[in-house]
Amino acid sequence: MSETTPSVRSLPPEPAPRRGAAAAAERPVVIRAENLVKRYGDFTAVDGISFEVPAGESFGLLGPNGAGKSTTMRMIGGVSRRTGGRLEIMGLDPEEQGPVVRAHLGVVPQQDNLDEELRVRDNLLIYGRYFGLPRAYLKPKVEQLLDFAQLSDKANSRVDDLSGGMKRRLTIARSLVNEPKILLLDEPTTGLDPQARHVLWDRLFRLKEQGVTLVLTTHHMDEAEQLCDRLIVVDEGRIMAEGSPAELIRRYSTREVVELRFGADRNAAVAQQIGDLGDRVEALPDRVLIYARDGEAVLEAVVARGLSPVTSLVRRSSLEDVFLKLTGRSLAD
């Protein structure tokens, strides 16, 4: 077949960008974990988990404290050896090709480990020098990162003068100094107030728009819903479910939930009385949850039975409800 360069006029039209699962299927897989295991002595922290992350995806590990999320992240980051299974980061084994793999990764650890003694700009510059990045690259890069982290006006401040949200943004800026293709974020917004969390989510959205693959752990279901295209729900080292937040909610919960509080000593007894009102009723120590398609109708039926909760709320189902259904426990337990 002869190779000719087609004229611009004869080129087929650009295909429309594809979204969702179809688009993800076309992108190369940048992280592949197969039956990944981590044991500490007799204790199994990660118990045979498998997942794939395509390039550009925002992928979450959602689970309660101790589920094995950070341990999994440390294995991906090449700082913890696995006990079993296979792991590939951009086709490479992080245990065999650590430095090459780490050059593609940005890592935001659970605890900020900034140099508190140094000024904000110097934290970025010195970190970049650890990477051996040349001064001519670093100088403009650092200013760009300060701008990205909305810290340009704090460039000469000392780190210990920054708020928690600013420190977190600086840690993220620092992790981007080598222009990583994959960013690993362990509990990115834990401990921050709601406004600081929203600012941070906005920065992470921007990275995703630039094509950076995000892998994050969280035990905040709102964070998972906001940030993740797809996630795995992890508990006791195992994957309980996998999908987009919307898919998981559709699969494991109803459209709406009614939350009722009757007082700690009455919740369980009342739950028995209204067990027939929804698709499912859960009695938690502090509230009763009724899962149903139409929450308002359920609430009316509760009141019609002469029951008067101290507080009542109708809301949409969330990943918290998915977790409760899968494990019988609340994420906050």
Ligand SMILES: Nc1ncnc2c1ncn2[C@@H]1O[C@H](COP(=O)(O)OP(=O)(O)OP(=O)(O)O)[C@@H](O)[C@H]1O
């Ligand atoms: N170095 C270690 N030695 C022994 N046990 C460990 C070690 N590191 C973690 N573990 C245990 O492994 C389990 C999983 O810990 P991991 O930090 O991965 O959980 P996590 O899901 O990230 O929770 P968190 O949100 O609290 O960090 C926990 O029971 C933890 O105590």
